[in-house]
Amino acid sequence: MSESLLQNRDYTIILARNASRNAPALPGIEKQWLVAQNSIITLANQCEEFDSDGLSIYNALYD
Secondary structure, X not given: OOHHHXXXXXXXXXXXXXXXXXXXXXXXXXHHHHHHHHHHHHHHHHHHHHOOOOOEEEEEEEX
8 A cells, every 4th residue: 555545644543352351371371462552553653654744543442
């Protein structure tokens, strides 16, 4: 996709996570969260380059 098509847009990142804390932690989940965190930071940095007035980030909890 052409970079000119990515300019002058409003970018939003929505992080959705389960609010239940009763579920047992899955094996390897900590490593998966670190990979996800790095991916989200990379995505946010890329969006920030194209969205001159900043991007919106929402942290949504669901049951």
